[in-house]
Amino acid sequence: xxxxxxxxxxxxxxxxxxxxxxxxxxxxxxxxxxxxxxxxxxxxxxxxxxxxxxxxxxxxxxxxxxxxxxxxxxxxxxxxxxxxxxxxxxxxxxxxxxxxxxxxxxxxxxxxxxxxxxxxxxxxxxxxxxxxxxxxxxxxxxxxxxxxxxxxxxxxxxxxxxxxxxxxxxxxxxxxxxxxxxxxxxxxxxxxxxxxxxxxxxxxxxxxxxxxxxxxxxxxxxxxxxxxxxxxxxxxxxxxxxxxxxxxxxxxxxxxxxxxxxxxxxxxxxxxxxxxxxxxxxxxxxxxxxxxxxxxxxxxxxxxxxxxxxxxxxxxxxxxxxxxxxxxxxxxxxxxxxxxxxxxxxxxxxxxxxxxxxxxxxxxxxxxxxxxxxxxxxxxxxxxxxxxxxxxxxxxxxxxxxxxxxxxxxxxxxxxxxxxxxxxxxxxxxxxxxxxxxxxxxxxxxxxxxxxxxxxxxxxxxxxxxxxxxxxxxxxxxxxxxxxxxxxxxxxxxxxxxxxxxxxxxxxxxxxxxxxxxxxxxxxxxxxxxxxxxxxxxxxxxxxxxxxxxxxxxxxxxxxxxxxxxxxxxxxxxxxxxxxxxxxxxxxxxxxxxxxxxxxxxxxxxxxxxxxxxxxxxxxxxxxxxxxxxxxxxxxxxxxxxxxxxx
Numbered sequence: 001x002x003x004x005x006x007x008x009x010x011x012x013x014x015x016x017x018x019x020x021x022x023x024x025x026x027x028x029x030x031x032x033x034x035x036x037x038x039x040x041x042x043x044x045x046x047x048x049x050x051x052x053x054x055x056x057x058x059x060x061x062x063x064x065x066x067x068x069x070x071x072x073x074x075x076x077x078x079x080x081x082x083x084x085x086x087x088x089x090x091x092x093x094x095x096x097x098x099x100x101x102x103x104x105x106x107x108x109x110x111x112x113x114x115x116x117x118x119x120x121x122x123x124x125x126x127x128x129x130x131x132x133x134x135x136x137x138x139x140x141x142x143x144x145x146x147x148x149x150x151x152x153x154x155x156x157x158x159x160x161x162x163x164x165x166x167x168x169x170x171x172x173x174x175x176x177x178x179x180x181x182x183x184x185x186x187x188x189x190x191x192x193x194x195x196x197x198x199x200x201x202x203x204x205x206x207x208x209x210x211x212x213x214x215x216x217x218x219x220x221x222x223x224x225x226x227x228x229x230x231x232x233x234x235x236x237x238x239x240x241x242x243x244x245x246x247x248x249x250x251x252x253x254x255x256x257x258x259x260x261x262x263x264x265x266x267x268x269x270x271x272x273x274x275x276x277x278x279x280x281x282x283x284x285x286x287x288x289x290x291x292x293x294x295x296x297x298x299x300x301x302x303x304x305x306x307x308x309x310x311x312x313x314x315x316x317x318x319x320x321x322x323x324x325x326x327x328x329x330x331x332x333x334x335x336x337x338x339x340x341x342x343x344x345x346x347x348x349x350x351x352x353x354x355x356x357x358x359x360x361x362x363x364x365x366x367x368x369x370x371x372x373x374x375x376x377x378x379x380x381x382x383x384x385x386x387x388x389x390x391x392x393x394x395x396x397x398x399x400x401x402x403x404x405x406x407x408x409x410x411x412x413x414x415x416x417x418x419x420x421x422x423x424x425x426x427x428x429x430x431x432x433x434x435x436x437x438x439x440x441x442x443x444x445x446x447x448x449x450x451x452x453x454x455x456x457x458x459x460x461x462x463x464x465x466x467x468x469x470x471x472x473x474x475x476x477x478x479x480x481x482x483x484x485x486x487x488x489x490x491x492x493x494x495x496x497x498x499x500x501x502x503x504x505x506x507x508x509x510x511x512x513x514x515x516x517x518x519x520x521x522x523x524x525x526x527x528x529x530x531x532x533x534x535x536x537x538x539x540x541x542x543x544x545x546x547x548x549x550x551x552x553x554x555x556x557x558x559x560x561x562x563x564x565x566x567x568x569x570x571x572x573x574x575x576x577x578x579x580x581x582x583x584x585x586x587x588x589x590x591x592x593x594x595x596x597x598x599x600x601x602x603x604x605x606x607x608x609x610x611x612x613x614x615x616x617x618x619x620x621x622x623x624x625x626x627x628x629x630x631x632x633x634x635x636x637x638x639x640x641x642x643x644x645x646x647x
Contacts, residue, residue, distance in 0.1 A: 033054075033058045034047065034051060034054055034055045034058055035055065035058045035059065035062060035111075035116065036116075038055070038111075038112060038116075039114050040112075040113055040114045041088040041089075041092065041093055041112060041113060041139075044085065044088050044089055044112055045088070045089050049257070049258065052082075052085060052257045053257070055085065056081045056082055056085060056257070057285070059081050059085075059108060059111060060078055060081055060284075060285040060286065062111065062116070062119070063077055063078060063081075063107060063108070063111075064078075064286050064305045065305055066119040066120065066122060067107070067119075067122065067300065068300065068302065068303045068304070068305040068308075069120070069302065069305075070119075070120075070121070070122040070123060070124065070302065071122075071123065071299075071300055071301040071302050071426065072104075072107070072122050072123055072130050072299065072300065072426075073104035073105070073107065073130060073298065073299050073300075074283070074286070074289060074297045074298075074299070074300050075282045075283040075289050075292070075295065075296040075297040075298045075299075076102075076104050076105040076176075076282060076298060077104075077105055077106075077107040077108055078282070078283050078284050078285055078286055078289055078297075079105075079205070079207050079254070079280040079281055079282040079283060079284045079296075080105045080108055080174075080205060080280065081108050081255075081284070081285070082254060082255045082256065082257045082260060082280075083174070083203070083205060083254050083260060083278055083280065084108035084109050084112060085108070085112070085257055086257050086260035086261045086264055087109075087172065087174070087203070087264065088109070088112050088113075089257075089261055090261055090264040090265055090268065091170055091172055091264070091268070093113070093139045094138045094139050094141065095169055096169055096170040096171070096172065097141055097154075097157045097161075097169070097170070097171045097172065098139070098141070098172045098174065099141055099142055099144070099150045099153045099154055099157070099171075099172070099173045099174070100132060100144070100150065100174045101144065101147060101148065101149060101150030101151070101173065101174060101175035101176065101179045101185075102144070102145065102146070102147040102148075102150075102175075102176060102178075102179050103131035103132040103143070103144055103145045104130060104131060104145065104299075105174070105176065105205065106131065106132050106140075107119075109132075109139070110128065110136075110137070113137050113139040114137070115128060115136065115137065118136075123426035123427070123428075123599050124426065124599070124600065124601075125598065125599065125600030125601065125604060125605075126600075127599075129143075129428055129599060130145075130426065130427060130428065130599065131143060131144075131145040131427075131428065131430065132144065132145075141153070141157075143429075143430065144430075145427070145428075145430040145431065146394070146395065146398070146430060147176075147178070147179040147182055147185075147210075147368045148175075148179045148180070148181075148182025148183070148184045148185040148368055149184060149185075150173040150174065150175050150179075150185075151173050151175060151184075151185050151188030151189060151192060151202065152184060152185075152187070152188040153173065154171045154172070154173035154188070154192065154200050154202070155188050155191050155192050155200065157171045157200075158171045158192075158195075158198050158199065158200040159198065162197075162198050170199065170201065170268055171199070171200045171201065172200075172201045172203060173200070173201070173202050173203065174203045174205055175202065175203070175204060175205065176204075176205045176206070176207065176209075176210065177204060177205070177206040177207065177208060177209075177214050177218075177219065177222055178209060178210025178211075178214045178345055178367070178368055179210070179368055180204065180218060181210075181214060181215070181216055181218055181219070181345070181367030181368050181369055182367070182368040182369055183369055183371055183372060189202075189241075189244060190244065192245075192246070192273050193241070193244035193245030193246045193273050194244075194245055195245075195273065196245060196272050196273065197272070198272075198273070199270075199271045199272055199273065199274075200273050200274075201264070201267045201268070201273075201274050201275075201276060202246070202273075202274070202275045202276070203264075203276045203278060204222075204250075204275055204276065204277045204278060205254065205278055205280055206222055206226065206251070206254075206277060206278065206279050206280065207254075207279075207280045207281060207282040208222075208223070208282075209282055209295070209296065210345040210346075210367070210368055211295045211298050211345060211346050211347075211348055211349055212295065212345060212346070212347055212348065212365060214345075214367065215345070215365050215366070215367050216366075216367050218240075218367075219367075221240055222277075225239065225250070225251060225277060226250075226251040226277070226279050241275040245273060246273045246274060246275045247267070247270055247272060247273070247274045247275070248274075248275050248277065249263045249266060249267055249274060249275070249276045249277065250263065250275070250276060250277025250278065250279075251277045251278070251279045252276065252277060252278050252279065253278075253279060254278035254279050254280030254281075255280060255281070255284060260278060263276050263278075264276060282296040282298070283296035283297055286308070287308070288307065288308025288309075289308065292308075294348055295348060299349075317480060318480040318481055318482055318483075319454065319480065319481055320478075320479070320480050320481065321419070321457065321476040321477060321478070321479060321480075321481050322349070322350070322351045322419055322478075323351065324454050324457050324458070324481055325351040325390075325417060325419070325457065325461070325476070326351035326352070326353070326354050326355070327354075328457065328458045328461055329341065329351065329352065329354070329355045329388070329461075330354055330355055330358050331458075332388075332461060332462065332465055333355055333358060333359045333362065334358075336386065336465055338384065338385050338386050339362065339385070339386050339387075339388060339465060340362040340363070340364065340380055340385050340386070340387050340388070341355050341356070341359075341362065341363050341364070341387070341388050341389075341390065342363075342364045342365075342366060342373050342376065342377055342380075342387055342388070342389045342390070343363075343364075343365050343366070343373070343389075343390055343391065344365075344366055344367065344368055344369055344370045344373045344391055344395065345365060345366075345367050345368045345369075346390075346391070346392070347363070347365055349392075349419070350390035350391060350392070350417070350419050351390060351419065352390050364376070370391060370395050370396065370398040370399040371398060371399045371401070371402050373389055373391070373399065374389060374399040374402035374403055374406065374407060374414070374416075375402045375406045377389050377407065377412075377414045378402070378406040378407050378410065378412055378414065381407070381410075381412035381413055381414050382410070382412065386413050386414075386415065386465055386468075387414050387415070388414075388415045388416075388417055388465070389414060389415070389416050389417070390417040390419065391416070391417075391418065391419070392418070392419050392420040392431070392433060393418040393419065393420050393421040393422075393433025393434075393435075393436045393475060394420065394424075394430065394431050394432065394433045394435070396416060396418055396433075396436055396439075396440070397435055397436075397439060400439050400440075403416070403440065403443060403446070403471065404443050407471045408443045408444060408445050408446050408470060408471050411445055411469065411470045412470070412471060413467060413468045413469070413470065413471070413472075414471045414472075415461075415464045415465060415471070415472045415473070415474065416440075416471065416472070416473045416474070417461075417473075417474050417475075418433060418436055418473060418474070418475040418476070419433075419476065419478065420433045420477065420478040421433040421436060421450075421475035421476055421477055421513075421563070421564075422434060422475075422477045422513075422514075422563030422564060422592075422606075423477070423563060423592070423597070423602050423605045423606055423609075424477070424478045424602065425478065425599070425600065425601055425602040425605065426599050426600070426601075427599060428597075428598055428599035429596035429597055429598060429599075432592075432597055433475075433477075434563070434564050434565055434592050434597070435564070435565065436473070436475060436564065437475075437512075437541070437542070437562060437564035437565065437568075437569040437570055438564065438565050438567075438568040438569050440473055440542070441542045441568070441569065441570070441573060443471070445469070445470040445471070446470060446471045446472070446473065446542070447464075447467065447470070447471070447472045447473070447540055447542065447543070448472075448473040448475065448540065448541050448542040449463070449464060449472065449473065449474045449475070449539060449540050449541070450474075450475055450476070450512050450513030450514075450538075450539070450541050450562075451474065451476060451513060451514075451539070452485055452511065452513055452514060452515075452516035452517075452537050453481060453482065453483070453484040453485050453516075454481045454484060455484045456537075456539065457474070457476060457481070460474050460539060460540075461474055463494075463495060475513065476513065476514070477513075477514055477563065477602070478602070479514065479602060482514075482517065485500060485516050485517065485520070485537075487499060487500050487537065488500075488502075491547045491551075492545060492546070492547040495539070495540060496539075496545065496547055497536050497537070497538050497539065497545055497547045497548060497551070498536060498537040498538075498539060499534065499535075499536050500516060500519075500520060500535040500536060500537055501520055501523050501533070501534065501535040502534045502535075503523065503527055503532050503533060503534070504527075504531070504532010504533060504534070505532060505534065505554060505555050505556065506531050506532045506533065506555065506556050506557060506624065507526070507531060507532070507533045507534070507555060507556065507557040507558070507559055507620050507623070507624070508533075508534050508536065508551050508552055508554075508555040508557070508558045508559070509522065509523060509533050509534065509535045509536070509559050509561070509616075509620070510536055510538060510548065510558065510559070510560040510561070510570075510571075510574060511535060511536070511537050511561055512537075512538070512541055512560070512561060512562035512563065512564075512570050513537075513541075513562075513563070514563065515561045515562065515563060515611060516535070516537050517613075518561070518611065518612055518613040518616055519535050519561055519613070519616060520535055521613035522613045522614075522616035522617040522620065523535045525613065525614075525617040526617055526620055526621070529617075529621060531620060531621065531624055533620070534551070534555065536548070536551060538570075541562075541570045542570065542573060543573070544570075544573050544574050544576075544577040548574055548577070549574075549577050549578055549581050549583070552574070552578050552583055552585045552587070553581070553583055553585065555585060556585065557585065557586055557588065557620070557623055557624070558574065558575075558578065558585055558586070558587040558588070559587075559588045559589075559590065559616070559619060559620050559623065560574055560587065560588070560589050560590060560591075561590045561591070561611060561616055562589075562590070562591045563591070563592065563606065563611060564591055564592060565591055565592055565593075565594055566589050566590065566591030566592060566593065566594070567589075567591075567594055569589070569591055570591075571587065571588075571589025571590070571591060572589060574587060574589075575587035575589065586623070588619060588620075588623050590610055590611060590615075590616060590619055591609070591611070592609050592611075593609060597609075
């Protein structure tokens with residue numbers, strides 16, 4: 001257990017420590033009202049109760065002003081203002097452990113723990129994280145931004161407090177009703193409720209939604225518990241929490257600070273597992289968010305706070321990868337009656353909303369339950385359907401075992417469409433989809449496609465749906481798609497390798513998906529340095545096409561570029577295939593380092609990892625300079641040193 005949790009810290013030093021860790025660049029200073037007086041939870045507890053609604057109003061105005069300027073998670077935090085205030089008045093963080101599930105609801109917690117000044121650089125490189133961050137504050141215990149984890153953390157924290165004899169410390173886990181649908185959360189509930197002598201408090205922030213409305217039997221049960229006009233506890237209404245061993249307090253108006261404080265103090269006094277059921281409104285207090293029926297401004301870009309709309313930008317932006325997928329899914333749905341679509345509580349963000357409207361009987365939202373989504377897809381495929389499971393690449397990590405043992409082992413035709421693959425940008429290490437090529441590339445019989453442009457996305461989606469010999473994956477980034485990149489020729493048949501450019505045999509440059517553009521730009525620069533390069537796009541990057549091995553044999557050097565991990569990904573697989581074929585051609589792999597990459601702009605983070613055209617150029621030149629047979633050329637002055645090395 002870390003010293004932050006294991007050791008009691010006086011309140012004054014807690015507040016000072018939190019402020020000291022706030023990222024540099026504090027930006028605008030607030031000079032009026034109550035908010036400037038709140039530099040930590042101690043200041044909040046000294047504020048008279050009658051002033052708290054005033055403070056809540058200031059916090060909401062602060063959130064709208066700051067988040068509309070940077071982008072971020074607005075709706076969830078507007079709904080958690082009073083709840084966060086009450087938590088920090090009743091419990092003494094960090095001595096009492098407060099864990100926020102799906103940490104995008106923790107902005108108010110950050111404001112109350114001395115980090116107001118960091119919001120001018122929210123989710124920007126070197127600035128405030130959009131999620132809890134241990135590097136920022138002693139009040140952030142875990143960096144959980146994947147849903148349904150907080151209750152398991154709470155179970156472990158409570159067990160540790162009990163073992164260490166810390167009977168005067170409390171464990172509080174704040175979880176939304178959407179995250180409660182996750183299997184891991186239910187596993188933790190099963191354990192927490194079975195230990196009446198081990199106190200832990202679950203604060204259920206129930207707004208009836210994740211991105212979309214919460215689904216399933218649990219959602220129906222919560223709706224029954226919060227039905228207006230019926231006293232609590234409700235006579236004759238079974239309560240699943242009480243049945244599992246918890247005391248149940250609620251439902252409580254999640255925007256009434258006095259009622260919340262009363263319920264939390266009562267829960268603290270019970271000294272046993274308790275559920276405090278707080279009913280809140282997502283987007284509370286900001287008209288555009290409350291009236292946004294799609295997701296109540298769950299996540300926003302930069303916008304005008306007065307209207308809630310993006311600022312007018314001259315010219316039409318290129319379509320996003322997500323919107324291109326959304327459009328093509330309706331085409332596929334019309335052409336293939338056996339295609340069904342599955343999402344884990346994210347129909348809009350993954351591009352399935354229009355498919356759900358057009359084909360409601362063939363669309364399934366299973367809640368925040370990626371493992372169930374994939375195993376359910378296996379069942380659908382066993383009975384003749386072709387499921388398309390759309391999720392963020394980072395969340396696919398959670399369903400690896402189901403993809404391996406429930407889908408691939410049975411050679412089932414399930415297509416995984418992974419949005420936000422590679423570097424995502426401002427959401428940081430938990431949301432970069434940089435692990436999928438390594439994890440899924442290990443699965444026997446699974447094929448992975450990485451489209452370079454809009455035409456290839458449509459093409460590869462149709463190829464995936466037409467493949468009935470096992471699972472397929474189509475991955476693409478969080479970005480706009482940009483112009484199409486034509487291929488003068490294709491080697492190896494309809495699903496073969498596209499040759500994008502051929503100007504010599506010194507280096508074979510293998511571009512994975514959207515890195516085709518930087519690779520072509522690098523090839524143009526390399527020609528000016530006298531290095532002849534062939535640029536190819538494998539399209540299907542796993543398993544390795546025999547055509548790539550043949551091309552490698554015809555070149556002096558192979559350089560691969562991918563927006564996944566440099567070790568264990570596509571480049572490693574190509575190097576292994578070349579070695580297995582007895583080739584001596586060296587293979588240099590370029591990709592992301594095996595480390596957790598912070599938040600920042602996607603282009604900047606890719607460049608820092610050596611995946612922009614200048615760095616790719618420098619990597620090839622260095623390889624030539626180090627003695628690859630053929631014509632040599634020095635590294636140009638001023639070019640950055642390449643990231644990575646020989647595989």
